[in-house]
Amino acid sequence: MPTITSRHSQYVEPDPNTEYFVLELDSPQQVRGRIAGEHTTREVKQFKLGERATGQGTGIEWDQYVGKRVRITAPGDAISYPSDTSMPLGMPGFGSTFNYKVL
Helix, strand or coil: CCEEEEEECCCCCCCCCCEEEEEEEEEEEEEEEEECCEEEEEEEEEEEEEEEECCEECCCCHHHHCCCEEEEECCHHHCECCCCCCCCCCCCECCCCCEEEEC
16 A cells, blocks of 8 residues: 655755655556646656645645555546656646545
């Protein structure tokens, strides 16, 4: 089962205090998602769940789940790969359409 972890940016721009919440998969998975309007399949080891910068959160307060095992379900069209250099670099996300359950 995947586990939620927390990471801090090692980059100076825009804020070195940004904390990212990441879903670490037990093993790599082939995942189909969107990038720049096209569909692609890539091997994935992690998903970006959210971030907190300078005390501001986005969406669910993931810090309460760090270290916990979770199951996330999402429709196939909810998964997307970044087409820019946003952090965490290259990590896909679920958008806002997903369900989760702490195991």
